Amino acid sequence: MDLNTPYDQENIFAKIIKGDIPCIKLYEDDHILSFMDMFPQSVGHSLVISKSATAVNLFDIDQDNLCHLIKGAQKIGNAAKIALKPDGIKLAQFSGNAAGQTVFHLHFHIIPVFENGHILDQTDPTDEAKNARLVKIAELIRKEINN
Numbered sequence: 001m002d003l004n005t006p007y008d009q010e011n012i013f014a015k016i017i018k019g020d021i022p023c024i025k026l027y028e029d030d031h032i033l034s035f036m037d038m039f040p041q042s043v044g045h046s047l048v049i050s051k052s053a054t055a056v057n058l059f060d061i062d063q064d065n066l067c068h069l070i071k072g073a074q075k076i077g078n079a080a081k082i083a084l085k086p087d088g089i090k091l092a093q094f095s096g097n098a099a100g101q102t103v104f105h106l107h108f109h110i111i112p113v114f115e116n117g118h119i120l121d122q123t124d125p126t127d128e129a130k131n132a133r134l135v136k137i138a139e140l141i142r143k144e145i146n147n
Contacts, residue, residue, distance in 0.1 A: 001104055002098040007054040013105035017051050024131070024138045026076060027145050031068035034076045036134045037109065044084045044112040044137055048072045055106040057095035075106045079144035086112035086135075 008014070015021040015034070021033035026046055037045040050069050055061035061069070077089050090111040093103040 001056075002134065003059060003096045004056060005056050005096075007056050007060070007105055008104060009054070011105045013101060013103055013107065017049070018059045024134050026079075026138055027072070028139055029072075031065065031071035034072060038134070038139050040134070042078045042111050042113060043088075044086070044110075045143060046076055046110045046141070047107050047146050048076055048110065049105060049107040054107065056118075057101065057106055059077045059095060060094055061106055068100055069106070069108065073110060073144065076141070080112050082144040082147075083140040084112050086139070087115040089111040116131045 012021060016023045017033060024038075026034040026036065028034070028051075031049045031051055032048055033051050034046055037047050048069060050061065050065050053061045053069075055065070055066040058066075073091060077091060078081075080086070080090060090109070090113055092109040092111060093107070
């Protein structure tokens with residue numbers, strides 16, 4: 001998948017937007033959807049996606065939808081900053097397979113960073129335990145979004 005890959009209406013994020021696949025939602029409005037990453041790199045790792053744009057990468061989206069997307073990333077990042085008190089936050093966007101993009105629907109990663117060695121435990125014995133942990137983190141972040 002390169003930078004000229006056409007949009008696939010059946011990608012996993014398109015299915016999440018349609019409600020065909022569940023997610024642990026943080027925030028939704030007319031333009032964006034934010035939810036917890038199911039394969040987090042850090043505590044509070046979340047994603048922000050456009051609901052209306054069918055952009056594969058950063059170079060496919062119109063400026064109005066990009067503005068909604070980046071404003072959403074700021075909103076979610078700020079809520080994670082307050083809720084989780086990280087030492088920093090990475091905002092990442094990968095365009096193209098060579099850059100590390102794995103889902104070909106434009107999205108931003110919000111990844112809290114903790115200098116004190118706050119490492120994410122990926123050893124949950126079951127999917128239920130992993131989901132329960134993500135739901136608890138999502139509740140903390142959602143509380144700050146709504147403040």
